[in-house]
Amino acid sequence: MINFVLPKGRLMKKAATVLEKIGVSVKEPEDRELIVKDDGFNWIFSRVFDVPVFVENGIDVGISGSDVIDELGADVFVPLELPFGQCRLSVITSAQKDLKIEQMTNYRIATKFPNMTKAFFSDAGIEVNVIKLHGSMELAPKIGIADAIVDIVDSGNTIRANGLKEIYKIRDVGARLIVNRVSQKTKFQEINDLVERLAGVI
Amino acid sequence: MYKDTVSNSFKLGRVTKIIRDMFYELDYSEIFLPAMDRYSPELRGGLKTAFNNEFYVIKPDVTSHLLSSIIKEEELKVFYVSEVLDGTPKGKWQIGTEWIGGKVVLKDKIIEQILTVKAILKALGIADFMIDIGSLRKWREIIEQYHLDKKTVYEAIEKRSISAMGSMNIPGKARGALMGLLQKRGKTCDDPFIDGIIGAVNDDCMMVDFGTLRHFDYYDDIVIEIYTRNHGKMLGGGGQYVNRGQDCFGFALDLGVLSQLASETLGNSQEGDSND
Numbered sequence: 001m002i003n004f005v006l007p008k009g010r011l012m013k014k015a016a017t018v019l020e021k022i023g024v025s026v027k028e029p030e031d032r033e034l035i036v037k038d039d040g041f042n043w044i045f046s047r048v049f050d051v052p053v054f055v056e057n058g059i060d061v062g063i064s065g066s067d068v069i070d071e072l073g074a075d076v077f078v079p080l081e082l083p084f085g086q087c088r089l090s091v092i093t094s095a096q097k098d099l100k101i102e103q104m105t106n107y108r109i110a111t112k113f114p115n116m117t118k119a120f121f122s123d124a125g126i127e128v129n130v131i132k133l134h135g136s137m138e139l140a141p142k143i144g145i146a147d148a149i150v151d152i153v154d155s156g157n158t159i160r161a162n163g164l165k166e167i168y169k170i171r172d173v174g175a176r177l178i179v180n181r182v183s184q185k186t187k188f189q190e191i192n193d194l195v196e197r198l199a200g201v202i
Numbered sequence: 203m204y205k206d207t208v209s210n211s212f213k214l215g216r217v218t219k220i221i222r223d224m225f226y227e228l229d230y231s232e233i234f235l236p237a238m239d240r241y242s243p244e245l246r247g248g249l250k251t252a253f254n255n256e257f258y259v260i261k262p263d264v265t266s267h268l269l270s271s272i273i274k275e276e277e278l279k280v281f282y283v284s285e286v287l288d289g290t291p292k293g294k295w296q297i298g299t300e301w302i303g304g305k306v307v308l309k310d311k312i313i314e315q316i317l318t319v320k321a322i323l324k325a326l327g328i329a330d331f332m333i334d335i336g337s338l339r340k341w342r343e344i345i346e347q348y349h350l351d352k353k354t355v356y357e358a359i360e361k362r363s364i365s366a367m368g369s370m371n372i373p374g375k376a377r378g379a380l381m382g383l384l385q386k387r388g389k390t391c392d393d394p395f396i397d398g399i400i401g402a403v404n405d406d407c408m409m410v411d412f413g414t415l416r417h418f419d420y421y422d423d424i425v426i427e428i429y430t431r432n433h434g435k436m437l438g439g440g441g442q443y444v445n446r447g448q449d450c451f452g453f454a455l456d457l458g459v460l461s462q463l464a465s466e467t468l469g470n471s472q473e474g475d476s477n478d
Contacts, residue, residue: 058434073288081365184362185334185411186431188387199364 002190005044005054005062011175012045014084015063022197052076052178060183061191067152067173071113077179079195083202085175087154089116091168094141095160101168104128110137110146117150120170138162213461214295216468218283221297221322221455228318230281230299235267244270249287261287265443265452266420268300275446277304283457298440298454308449309395312424312442313402315451319428320405323437326460327467331430331437332407335396336414339423340383348376359384359415386412396424416441426453435459
């Protein structure tokens with residue numbers, strides 16, 4: 001039995017499609033079900049930011065965005081880069097400003113990713129004030145609580161619709177298969193088999 | 203502010219006392235390193251900070267801290283109890299040993315320390331544990347044979363990243379050798395040194411797993427990881443290193459994980475600490 005945690009939302013549907021290719025069907029939760037047992041798997045459905053936490057602490061396998069894994073510094077194995085969830089973590093400012101990263105000293109930066117944001121600006125030698133928000137990033141510059149944001153950009157439509165523009169890509173982001181370090185040993189064959197089968201279809 | 207540190211201390215204290223007594227019986231001396239030391243590139247882990255225009259590291263990895271403090275060649279058979287920070291204010295309490303230099307040959311040091319780990323876990327009532335043994339030498343042999351970039355290979359192995367290995371611009375034979383070693387797990391491995399250790403320990407808890415690669419770059423060859431299927435986190439680990447030309451081996455156990463697992467056998471309340 002493999003305990004497999006999936007993030008609720010868009011990534012879950014895409015993860016289910018890839019797993020379908022190796023004959024594993026994700027039984028989606030009914031109503032408010034959080035765990036579904038089915039065909040050799042315990043499916044656990046969690047918030048996006050909790051997936052690496054679950055896997056680090058004992059759930060065997062999960063699928064998570066690389067942004068969340070890196071932000072949390074999760075101590076997990078990351079055997080596979082999956083072919084979905086591709087986007088980028090970028091610095092975003094008002095579309096009216098013509099600004100470079102080097103000019104952002106003492107800027108207030110709103111983000112869901114404070115650790116990666118601090119690391120990026122610190123490596124660039126630029127001191128900024130980082131404000132942690134949990135959502136609605138685009139609102140922060142509009143209402144004046146931040147001068148810029150660091151957030152995930154996919155098509156760019158949302159930021160353009162809010163009068164913002166992407167000025168610097170910090171890193172590429174994508175979905176990853178992650179594995180608990182102890183489970184990799186105690187369920188060696190089952191997990192290797194899953195990884196090999198997935199590697200064969202992506 | 204952290205909550206419930208007092209009752210957590212009682213739990214850690216009970217486990218620590220049992221292990222500390224065992225170390226004293228085995229002729230290990232306890233060492234006390236400062237919580238904060240001047241920054242040095244040799245120090246691993248810990249929280250970097252600045253004070254009065256000087257850079258410091260708070261509660262770094264103990265092995266690297268000890269090695270940077272040693273000023274002469276001598277045998278040290280020591281143990282410590284310390285909190286180690288992971289680059290943030292977040293840390294974990296560890297109890298561990300370092301056996302540096304002396305006349306005892308490396309293989310015997312490793313065997314004695316693995317037997318010590320086994321004795322500790324049994325004394326704490328922790329059953330079903332496993333000890334995996336890996337070898338950095340085996341990875342170095344492939345890296346040297348195919349002239350691979352050590353940093354890139356180690357980063358891929360540490361994450362068991364099949365994708366990273368697949369995207370490396372290296373010959374197919376090299377990739378095959380790396381993948382083969384990553385998947386090598388069993389009771390023996392045709393390496394006389396490693397098989398000799400496993401034979402001497404002579405216990406079903408021992409397993410060869412070349413995918414075992416510890417984070418710290420001071421390790422030279424043999425590394426171990428200790429775990430149980432009853433907990434999602436490693437109980438501890440250790441490895442072999444060289445200091446001033448002397449063979450050394452040490453291991454550390456996570457006191458937080460041990461206290462969770464041992465709470466059933468040792469009891470959860472404070473009553474056990476009474477002097478009655």
